[in-house]
Amino acid sequence: MTSTDTDINLIENLAAKVSRSGFNILNDFPQIRDESLNALKVTGLPGNKHEEYKYFNVSRKIKRDYNFPLPAGEAVETGWIRSRLVDDNKGIHIVFINGIYSKEFSNFDTPAEGFEFFLPEDSGQGIKYILDTYAAERQNINKDPYLDLNRAFPNAGYAIRIGKDFDSKPVYIYHFVNSGVQDLLINHTGIVLVEKDAKADLSEIFISENEDHHFHNHNTELITRNGALVNYHLIQETGHDSVNIQNTNIYQSANSRANTYTFSLSGKDLRNNLNILLNEEDCESHLYGLYFISNNDHIDNHTTVDHRKPHCYSNEYYKGIIDDKGMGTFNGKIYVRPNAQKTNAFQSNKNLVLTDTATVNTKPQLEIWADDVKCSHGATTGQIDEEQMFYLRSRGLSEESAAALLLHAFAFDIIDRVELEHLRKYIGSKINSRLGYQFSD
Amino acid sequence: MLKIQDLKASIEDNQILKGINMEVKAGEVHAIMGPNGSGKSTLASVLAGREEFEVDGGQVYFEGEDLLELSPEERAWKGIFLAFQYPVEIPGVSTTNFLKSAMNQIRENNGMKPMDSVHFLKHIKEKMKLVEIDQSLLSRSLNEGFSGGEKKRNEIFQMAVLEPKLAILDETDSGLDIDALKIVANGVNKLKSEDNAVIVVTHYQRLLNYIVPDYVHVLYEGRIVKSGTKELAHELEAKGYDWIKEEFNSTPA
Known part of the structure; x- marks a missing residue:
């Protein structure tokens, strides 16, 4: 895979604008940006010859002249936003509109016990601690061109630390895009650190009213310390000319448990790269997914569960309903590394297609190097019984x-x-x- | 109530029913017997509107209306109920979950007001007693992990709740032990009235000791080759089906 003229044009255009985009969560890590930019220049964006992007080719839709989120932008129509929040008084609601943090709609005024939230412009020990932890934990696990795009031209983002003394309020992070914004490119990164023995219920919700083209390229890095429990929910309900790529990396420490719930409800081109790294012993991970796609929408779920240490358990269960001319892809990889003995890893994908024009591609992939393991996978596609x-x-x-x-x-x-x-x-x-x-x- | 005239039906170009004639009046119980493969279950399925079967000829009238023109749900709304030989399992759907909607769709299509939750609950409690079925079974996924007897009892329970005009019991006795058989038969008998009718499809005479038919029809090679009263069932029990086959095969069609 090599970059094309269009890719180079895009990169140059973005590079010219990037100085205007202000703070970003990777401010202090120029090496991450440089490394990603160099990779991107070489590889370009993937076309349909790229094995991992065979069914998800948006390279032709990528515009050359994107706009980054601008804090001093036009007035934003927000009448609809409040009705789209989860009806949960006890929750912490953090709202981004068109890639910009909205103080008005967020209810995070006073810091809660054991909960810290930072924007890129924040400084001090709190955010530094999260970012340093991330820098130490981060591994270049997935060489993904869109993740490179995200990191090469990062805008805004957030960092969260959840401690053991947090009283487990649900945390909802919304990413709204409202109407009338042309060719917006949002390259957000969220970094979440869940401390030892802490419990976190985290949701990331993508909603756009905007039927104009926009490109939401989001990356969430979730670090779960020893004994932590995290429920991470992703909900996508975006417009019919939108591209929404969600990369999620979860780094699990010993005895931690991470459950992910991925709900893809609408969006022209939805792509989820979910990577779970079971880095230490006795981790547990459940990956649940439901995609319900209609019109001409397209959902592409790529998941990787990487069993790197013994005695870990993972269970993946994705279901899909595909209507109209929709297309769904499930590609689930399980790696069991040579010393990851006593691994239990299960995977299942079930699909219902409702029309003759709906399609499903499902591809389970197991790569097992250890011998004392229990693994299974299965996939079905059919019609209503x-x-x-x-x-x-x-x-x-x-x-x-x-x-x-x-x-x-x-x-x-x-x-x-x-x-x-x-x-x-x-x-x-x-x-x-x-x-x-x-x-x- | 039900008039079947020269009904012919096939599946995948294989003709199963080759001209059935029978009439069922309100208040009657009809038994349809016959050896395996004679077309008993096909007849039950065609009456309920199963779409795999192609009707090649003949008419079926239910209360004067052309039944074959109606969808399965429209037949249910008119008052037809099929107790399945093999009730399907539906994960994630409980009996109580769909039965209230089924009943209210039937009511609405007959110009009646939907039944509210309180009355519905009272209604199903009564019927639960009738077929000796447990609440916990009804709130579980439909038929999933049910024993053969529980599945059949659930069918009769649903029949009791929906109170059809014409119930067709397709081999409801198969797979039942004698106790379950009595419970099922008892349920059917208690629901019997001058206004409704039952068609019992069975291979054996056993069930007919408990649900006493007014008429017995013997189906063979897609035709009713013999009709009679309950004594015919006893005769079949004693002599088997071979004499029917011989009689049929020696008579020119």
Whole structure:
């Protein structure tokens, strides 16, 4: 893979603008930026010949003349935003609009016990500690061109530290893009440090009202210390001319547990690279995913679970519903390194296609170098079960309500695993209203 | 109530029903017996509207209306119920979960008001007693991990809740021990009235000791080759089906 003229043009254009973009979370790490920029110049952005981007080729949609988020930009229409927040009074709500932190909509005024939140312009020991920890922990695990793009031209972002004394309030981070913003490129990085024995419920929610083209290229780096428990939820509900690439790296220490929940509801081009590194012994990780895609939307989930040490457990369960001309891809890699004995690693992907024009590509990949392990994987793709449909209809349910009931059951197999009640309802009601589901439970 | 005239049906170009004629009046119990592969379950499926079967000829009228034109749910709304031979398992959907909606869609399509939750709960509690079924079973995923007997009992429970005009029991006795058989039969008998009718499809006479039919029809090679009263069932039990086959094969069609 080599860069094209278009890539070089893009890089030059972005480089000319980058000085205007102000602070970013990687300010103190020029070497990360340089390393990524150099890589990007060599590789360019991936086309469909790139094995990892075979089904996700947005390189032709990439504009040359992107705009970075500008704090002093035009007035932002915000009437709709409050209604899109999760209805959770106890939660910490952190809101970014068009890539810019919104003090107005965030409710994080007074620091909570055991919880610290920093923007790039912040200084002092608190943010330095998080960034130094990250710099030490960071590994160049995935050579991804879009991650290079993110790191080469970073704008804004945030850093969070959650300590053991935090009272486990849910933390919701919203990334809104509102209407009328042309060709916006957001390269955010969020760095989250969850300290020893701490518990964190973290959600990252991407919503755009904007039907104009924009490119949200987000990277979340999550470090879980010994004995920490993290539930990380990702919800994507973006516009039909948007590109939303979410890279998530989770670095797990001994006895930590990380559960990820990925809900992809809409967006022209959605791509999730989720990388879990089980760096020490006795880690546990659950990866749940639900994608429900219609129109011409495209979701591409790439996950990697890297078992590097013995006695770790991982379980991955992704389900997809593909409607209209939608396309879904699931590519799940499990690595079990030579000394990662007594590994338990499971993976399952189930898909329902609702039309003749919907497509699914599913590719489980297991690479196992250790011999004393339990691993399994499986993938299915099919249509709504005719026998189940006939059964329900013969009892008096209309065809529509029978289908809604079956799809509801399929989807809630994942949704019901979300432990946060407010969030479970938030996602559940979106799914139910799309299905026209009107059953009482 | 139900009039079947020269009904012919096939699956994948294989003709199974070759001209069925029968009439069921309100208040009657009809048994359809016959050896394996004679078309008993096909007849039950065609009446309920299973789409894999192609109707090649004939008519079926239910209360004067052309039944074959109706979708499975429209048939349910008219008052037809099929108790499945092999009830499907549906993960994530409980019996109580869908049954209230099913009942209310039936009610709404018959110009009745939907039943509220309180009345519905009372209604199903009554019916639970009738078929001796446990609440915990009804809130579990439909038929998932149910024993054969539990599945069949759940079918009769649903029939009791929906109170159909015409119930078709497709081999409801298969896989049941004698105790479960009695419970199921008892449920059916208690629901029996002058206004409804039952078609019992079975291979064995056993169930008919408990659900006593007014008429017995023997299906063979896609046709009703013999009709009679409950004594015919006893005769079949004693002599098997071979004499029916011989009689049929020696008579020119």
